[in-house]
Amino acid sequence: MENCLRQPVVLLQVWFSVMIGFIMIPAMFGLSLGVTSVYIQILVKILEWATLRIERGHRERSTLPVPAPLPFGLIQREGGSMEQEMGELRRYRTQSISRGEFALSDSFYFYIKGLESIVDDQVTQRFSSEELVSWNLLTRTNHNFHYISLRLTVIWGLGVIIRYCVLFPLRITLAIIGLTWLVIGTTLVGFLPNKRLKNWLSELVHLMCYRICARGLSATIQYHNKENKPQKGGICVANHTSPIDIVILANDGCYAMVGQSHGGLMGVIQRSMVRSCPHVWFERSEMRDRNAVTSRLRAHVAAKTNLPILIFPEGTCINNTSVMMFKKGSFEIGGTIYPVAIKYDPRFGDAFWNSAKYNMVNYLLRMMTSWAIVVNVWYLPPMTRREGEDAAQFANRVKSAIAHQGGLLDMAWDGSLKRAKVKEEFKEQQQKMYSSMVMGKKGRNSQEHLFCIHHSCVVNRV
Amino acid sequence: MGSRASTLLREEEIEEIKKETGFSHSQITRLYSRFTSLDKGENGTLSREDFQRIPELAINPLGDRIINAFFPEGEDQVNFRGFMRTLAHFRPIEDNEKNKDPTASEPLNSRSNKLLFAFRLYDLDRDDKISRDELLQVLRMMVGVNISDEQLGSIADRTIQEADQNGDNSISFNEFIKVLEKVDVEQKMSIRFLH
Numbered sequence: 001m002e003n004c005l006r007q008p009v010v011l012l013q014v015w016f017s018v019m020i021g022f023i024m025i026p027a028m029f030g031l032s033l034g035v036t037s038v039y040i041q042i043l044v045k046i047l048e049w050a051t052l053r054i055e056r057g058h059r060e061r062s063t064l065p066v067p068a069p070l071p072f073g074l075i076q077r078e079g080g081s082m083e084q085e086m087g088e089l090r091r092y093r094t095q096s097i098s099r100g101e102f103a104l105s106d107s108f109y110f111y112i113k114g115l116e117s118i119v120d121d122q123v124t125q126r127f128s129s130e131e132l133v134s135w136n137l138l139t140r141t142n143h144n145f146h147y148i149s150l151r152l153t154v155i156w157g158l159g160v161i162i163r164y165c166v167l168f169p170l171r172i173t174l175a176i177i178g179l180t181w182l183v184i185g186t187t188l189v190g191f192l193p194n195k196r197l198k199n200w201l202s203e204l205v206h207l208m209c210y211r212i213c214a215r216g217l218s219a220t221i222q223y224h225n226k227e228n229k230p231q232k233g234g235i236c237v238a239n240h241t242s243p244i245d246i247v248i249l250a251n252d253g254c255y256a257m258v259g260q261s262h263g264g265l266m267g268v269i270q271r272s273m274v275r276s277c278p279h280v281w282f283e284r285s286e287m288r289d290r291n292a293v294t295s296r297l298r299a300h301v302a303a304k305t306n307l308p309i310l311i312f313p314e315g316t317c318i319n320n321t322s323v324m325m326f327k328k329g330s331f332e333i334g335g336t337i338y339p340v341a342i343k344y345d346p347r348f349g350d351a352f353w354n355s356a357k358y359n360m361v362n363y364l365l366r367m368m369t370s371w372a373i374v375v376n377v378w379y380l381p382p383m384t385r386r387e388g389e390d391a392a393q394f395a396n397r398v399k400s401a402i403a404h405q406g407g408l409l410d411m412a413w414d415g416s417l418k419r420a421k422v423k424e425e426f427k428e429q430q431q432k433m434y435s436s437m438v439m440g441k442k443g444r445n446s447q448e449h450l451f452c453i454h455h456s457c458v459v460n461r462v
Numbered sequence: 463m464g465s466r467a468s469t470l471l472r473e474e475e476i477e478e479i480k481k482e483t484g485f486s487h488s489q490i491t492r493l494y495s496r497f498t499s500l501d502k503g504e505n506g507t508l509s510r511e512d513f514q515r516i517p518e519l520a521i522n523p524l525g526d527r528i529i530n531a532f533f534p535e536g537e538d539q540v541n542f543r544g545f546m547r548t549l550a551h552f553r554p555i556e557d558n559e560k561n562k563d564p565t566a567s568e569p570l571n572s573r574s575n576k577l578l579f580a581f582r583l584y585d586l587d588r589d590d591k592i593s594r595d596e597l598l599q600v601l602r603m604m605v606g607v608n609i610s611d612e613q614l615g616s617i618a619d620r621t622i623q624e625a626d627q628n629g630d631n632s633i634s635f636n637e638f639i640k641v642l643e644k645v646d647v648e649q650k651m652s653i654r655f656l657h
Contacts, residue, residue, distance in 0.1 A: 076654040089650055102617045104625070104638065105645050107524060107600060108580060114528040115552055116653055117518035119496060124516055128499065417517050426521040431606030434523070438605060438617065 020173060023215050028208045036220055036372070040348070043371055046155065047347055050137055053152055075120050082433055085109045102438050122322075122411060127418045129350045130321050138349075138370065163369045167218065171368040174216035182209035183272045190275025202276035203254045210250040217244065218372040223252050228379035230255070230308040230338035233301055237330060238340040239402055240312035241320040242353040243360070244367065245342055248375050255310040256300065260284060278306055294333055301335040308338065313395065314415040319352040320344050322409035326399045328391035336382045339398050341406035345374035356418070378405045471542070479543065483550035484569055489655055493549065497542050507539035508532070523604045527583050551579045554652040574639065576651045581638050592633040594618055 080088075089105040137156050185205035192198040214221065229252070230236040236255060238245060249255065254277070261270055261281040270281055280300055286292050300306050313326035320343065331337065344351040349370025353363050367373070380401055385394045396412075403410035471494050479490050498504075500512050513529045514520055522528065532540045532548045540548075550570040568575060584592045584600055597618045605614065625633045625641045633641075 076656055089645060091644075102601065102621055104584075104621065104633075104641055105650070107583065107604065108645075108650055110522055110524040110604065111528060111580065111583065112552070112651065112653070114519050114522045114525055115549070117516050117522070118513065118528070119493070119549065119653060121516050121518045123518065124499070413517060421514075422517040422520045427523060427525075428606055430521060431523050431604065432608050435605040435608035438609065439613075 016169075016173075019170060020177070023170070023174060024177065024212055028211060036215075036218060039218070040220055040372060040374065043348065047137065050152060050155065053149060057149060057152075075116055077116055082109065082430075083437060086437060106434070106438075122409075123413045123417055126318050126322050126324065126411070126415075127356075128319060128354060129352050130319055130346050159371075163371070168369050171216045171218065174212055175364075175368070178209050178212035178216055179269065181212065182206070183269055185209065186272045186276040190272070199277065205276065206250065206254050206273075210247050213247050214251050217247070217367055219244075219248065219251075220372060220374045221248055221251055221377060222375070223377045223379070225379045225381075226252075228338065228381050229253055230340075230379075231336075231382075232307060233304040234308040234336045234338050234382065235297075235301060235330065235333060236308045236310045236338045236340055237313055237326075237398060237402075238310070238342055239320075239323045239406065239408065240314045240317050241342065241344060242317055242351045242363070242367075244351060244373065245312070246310065248342060248373075248377060249310060249340065252377070254307050256280060256307040258282075258297065258309055258311055260287060280309065290329060294329065297333045298335075301333060313399075316415040316418055317353045317355060318415055319354075320346070320408070322411050323399050323403040323406070324411050324413055324415040326395040328395045331385070331391040331395045331398070334385075336384055337394075337398055338382050339380040339402050341378040341380065341402045341408075343376045343378075343406045343408070345376070348372040348374045351375075376406075380405055479546050482543075482570075483546050484553055484571065485546065485550065485655075490546070493546065494542060497545055507541050508545065509539055523606065524583070524600070527600070527603070531579070531583060549653075551576055552651060552653045554654060555648045571652070573647050576647050577639055577642065578635065580651065581635050584633075590635055591630070592638070594622060594631065597621060597633075 086103075086106055086109055089108055090103045137159050182205070185208070186202065189198060189201045189205055192201065236249070238249065246257065256277070257273070257279045259270075259281060261267060261283055270279070273279055274281065278300065280296060282293060282296075286296075297309060300309060311330045313330045314324050315327050318324050349367065349372060351367070351373060353360075355363075358366065383394075383398055383401070385391070389397070400410050402408075471491070476487060476490050479485065480487065485493070497508070500515070501508055502512060502515070503509070510529055510533070513532070514525075519525045519528070532545060534540075534544065547570065553571040555571055555573065581592070582588070584596055586596055586599070598614060601614050601618060609617075622631060622633060625637050627637055627640070628634070
């Protein structure tokens with residue numbers, strides 16, 4: 001009886017180890033057996049078929065149209081400034097707008113703007129996952145899709161089995177191996193005294209581990225414009241969607257990480273990484289002191305032999321449909337900025353970490369049970385601060401470049417609106433603008449487009 | 463393989479809302495999506511905090527008034543029906559509606575209903591009159607700290623003088639309509655929905 005059970009178990013173990021070996025060893029040397037690309041191609045074909053089938057199903061099922069997601073929002077807004085709109089509202093009056101005064105219809109402007117933002121605003125949707133055009137056969141993205149056909153359900157069921165029972169154990173094992181090797185490898189390298197050998201080995205170890213981790217997520221990464229890769233002594237700046245961004249970028253080069261020092265498992269990893277090459281970990285108390293942070297980073301950048309720092313100036317994870325305000329702190333350090341745009345393909349898995357909804361472990365589990373992670377990484381040409389440009393303007397310039405390259409919306413709103421309330425001063429600005437209209441002041445400054453911040457977006461889907 | 467959002471909104475409900483508000487089927491579904499995305503507590507109703515979380519609304523000087531308009535007297539939660547009913551005021555007026563059955567009640571988005579909505583945003587205590595104080599309150603919200611009390615007071619007085627016809631020093635709904643009779647309310651108090 002026991003022997004009957006033993007054989008399949010042994011077979012399973014052997015098969016498992018062979019699979020791991022096949023995946024890990026090429027990964028360590030940056031080679032690929034091409035299995036993942038074949039997998040992705042098959043997936044694409046299946047998803048396309050599923051899309052067509054769903055569309056057909058909808059058409060057959062009902063005569064009512066299925067609401068397709070509108071890329072530019074639910075409503076069409078007036079693009080005019082406060083003055084223009086008020087002027088139109090006040091046309092019925094004999095006084096011209098430069099004479100000022102109040103009209104009962106002035107409030108209509110604010111009502112409409114308020115109601116438009118209730119129906120559809122540009123900010124709150126950035127903090128939840130992007131809605132897909134067509135269902136990609138994952139339960140978690142199923143919002144508006146009904147039962148269509150048996151075949152579709154069967155494929156979905158198969159998908160569940162493959163993802164949870166085949167892919168997931170493989171991926172977890174790879175991830176564990178990757179992280180363990182990272183800790184052991186970097187600690188070992190840390191014992192070496194020799195500078196050059198140490199650096200070379202440390203880079204090798206880091207690269208290998210991140211590659212294994214990337215395999216652990218079935219990540220297919222396409223790097224563009226590799227000639228612009230961040231150099232030593234520079235600062236690498238990218239848009240932030242998830243903690244996986246680090247793995248994605250580190251697959252193609254070594255970076256010095258910047259962040260808070262944690263306890264527990266993260267702390268162990270952080271401490272061992274620092275042994276082999278300098279990363280910048282801050283204590284929580286240090287983080288509050290902006291000057292201390294800036295000077296430490298400046299010192300790191302100044303030593304030209306240090307690896308480029310990796311910073312995410314948005315400060316929080318955004319859902320990869322837009323780029324939100326870049327905090328100017330990173331742009332005050334000086335040095336050359338190497339912008340990088342990261343765009344995930346949402347069909348294969350939702351990479352966005354909604355930290356309000358899921359904690360890190362939950363998030364990683366969801367990542368490992370997605371189909372795959374398909375990413376495009378663009379290295380942009382290096383930028384430096386121009387004469388007479390202050391840090392905030394420079395930050396905006398870099399942000400626009402990244403948004404433009406990645407096909408993301410360029411927004412001026414602050415990513416911290418995810419959790420914090422919007423500052424009172426924006427409301428006060430509105431009030432001030434309106435007051436100057438009421439008082440009929442001449443020569444007002446033309447910062448008229450407060451409500452239209454989102455209208456200055458560059459929408460350029462690649 | 464059911465869906466989360468649509469199973470909570472049945473076909474009959476959509477039909478009822480359609481009849482009451484005049485929104486199309488797809489508009490109702492989309493707005494329901496929006497409603498659920500604002501409903502962080504996931505209990506089928508929106509509270510004032512849910513509205514405040516919209517940054518563009520939070521910086522609107524009259525934001526609080528607008529939010530109040532959604533909540534019926536003394537209540538703290540608004541359900542989807544109530545949400546749609548308020549939004550229905552801002553649907554554009556379509557031509558074919560003007561020929562509809564005259565015995566049917568006036569649609570929510572008629573010109574006078576739109577003006578009534580705006581009137582009620584001024585007239586907080588619902589006594590069908592905009593008093594000097596109520597006008598001052600709205601003015602203060604719109605200008606913030608940038609205009610002095612005296613100046614604001616004289617602006618309010620002038621506005622009431624212009625509009626008041628029966629000399630009771632406040633603006634009634636009819637007087638309100640009269641002042642605004644040349645305003646293109648259909649266009650200025652409507653939200654253009656993309657289909």
